[in-house]
Amino acid sequence: MNITQEKIDNLNSVVKVSIKPEDYRDRVEKAIKSQAKKAKLPGFRPGMVPPSHIKKMYGKSILVDEINNLLNDSLNNYITENKLDVLGQPLPKVDESKEFNWDYNDEFEFDYELGLAPEFELSFSEKDTLPYYQIKIDAETLESRVKNIRKSYGKMTNPEVSAEDDILYSELTQLSPDGSVFEGGISSTASVRLDLIKDEEIKKALIGLKKDDVTELDIQKAFANDAAQISKLLNIGEDDARDLQSKFRLTVKNVNRLEEADLDQEFFDKLFGKDAVKTEEEFKEKITAELESMVMQNADQKLNNDIIGFGLQKFNLELPDEFLKRWLKATNQNITEEELENGYSDFARNLRWTLIENKLMKENSLEVKYEDVFEAAKQRLDAQFRMYSPQALPEDQLAQYTVQFLQNKENANKVFEDVKTAKVLDYLKTVITLDKKEIEYNKFLELN
Known part of the structure; x- marks a missing residue:
């Protein structure tokens, strides 16, 4: 067997594997004998099938398998022995001009493309400088966190008029392009959180509403085409929500507001345990x-x-x-x-x-x-x-x-x-x- 490497450039090469009959005959004969011992064929006792019969029936497929095994073993050994740092795996090059008889006397030649890892020297040192940020909490972030915690322990109230961050418990009714109610269309009762409205103009229009007020809502614009959010509000599938083009009539059933908890000892004790914070x-x-x-x-x-x-x-x-x-x-x-x-x-x-x-x-x-x-x-x-x-x-x-x-x-x-x-x-x-x-x-x- 002869294996040679032709370097195309620093990152690519082609390995040629030449195989002669003496390289594979013994492997094939051994495989045929092994198959004969295991074969169960009509007319033969188990383990007594003649190798010549196996060779006649399955010889070509056994030859193909052994050539492939020999190729894999030889190629892997060549890569290891020559310390080739390959990327991925060798890719066989298909050559339509090459035809083999597979008759135990063929000389085979196979070409494989190799992708090679680039050579480089490491040079990290103390001269390499990167910033390591020590983060301090700014006042805005702190106040936002405090507000969220206070709301988590707060109570729900029902103000007369909606304000920013309120929740509108509403009935949503699908409209036709002419503004009339779409007969047989989507109808849903849902809690519309104003803090989730993405469009500032729409959010502003929803502030100042009272119970039983009615307004028109462009739901895709309001939630920036967020199919997951829209499907949840309307109780429909996300695919339907994504394709939805209709506007909706929003009828306010109630205005809900989550009031922030007072900063008192009861609140501190709930969060941190008795008297840990005063x-x-x-x-x-x-x-x-x-x-x-x-x-x-x-x-x-x-x-x-x-x-x-x-x-x-x-x-x-x-x-x-x-x-x-x-x-x-x-x-x-x-x-x-x-x-x-x-x-x-x-x-x-x-x-x-x-x-x-x-x-x-x-x-x-x-x-x-x-x-x-x-x-x-x-x-x-x-x-x-x-x-x-x-x-x-x-x-x-x-x-x-x-x-x-x-x-x-x-x-x-x-x-x-x-x-x-x-x-x-x-x-x-x-x-x-x-x-x-x-x-x-x-x-x-x-x-x-």
Whole structure:
């Protein structure tokens, strides 16, 4: 057997595999004898079918299988022995001019395209500087949070006239293009929250309404074509809501208002326990601390994203794009050209970062151990269970669920990749310079 490589450029090459009869005859004869021992054919005792009979009946298909096995083994060994860093998998080149007799005397030649990973040197250092934001809660964000909490513990009232953020308990009736009621059309009784109205002009028109007032509502414009919201209001399917063009008559049945809870000791005790907070100032300090703890995750996530973006830009790795597109098409036969083109940039970006990650792992002896994956999966499951019950699962039961979760290969691979990324990012945070900058939360949001 002879295997040669022809480099097209730094990212693409073609491997030629030449196979002679002496390379495959022994494998084929062995496979035929093995098949003869297992075969159950009429007129022959089990295990006593002559190999010549098997060769006559199934010889060609066995030959094809063994040539394919030989090709796969030889190609994989060649890639390993020559330390080729391939992307995707080798793609066979179809040559219509080549015809084989498959008669045990053929000489075969097969060509495979390879996509090669780009060569690059890592150069992260302390000279690389990225901002690490220390988020402070601004007055507007604090007041908004305080308002929401007070409303959560407030009470419902029924004012005579609607104001901003009120809820209009209304009857919605579908109208014809001429403004008359559409006979047999949609009719629904629903709570219309003014804070969800996207169009400011429509929202303004719904302020100042009283019980039994009637107005016309362009529902698509009011909710910015949000099919999910419209379907919920009208009690129809999302597809129907998406296609709906009619306007609606809105008849106010009642005006509801959620009054904010008083900032008194009873309210503080409900939130934090008896006498843990005694003044409005202490209450706001508590809420500020909770918010800053929450938004710290936002700052960490932004730093992680910035490190990845910085690394991708710093090295700007070239990829064998055309080869990778052909490989994606070959391994995802149902994918359309449009889907391939639209999704390729994200695929390429992820692949570039994976190459950087793998090189950092190798050159800095970073490891992902099973206990790291297990602990990450356990924390993830614990967080999911706590969404449904504040009481934590017993440790042994959580561990059992984690084992079951990781038995799914897709789950295990996903957690492994997440842990690997976290290890790489944690390492890079010790190498590059993090320029700590204080910023108010509302200004931080403008950065994203």
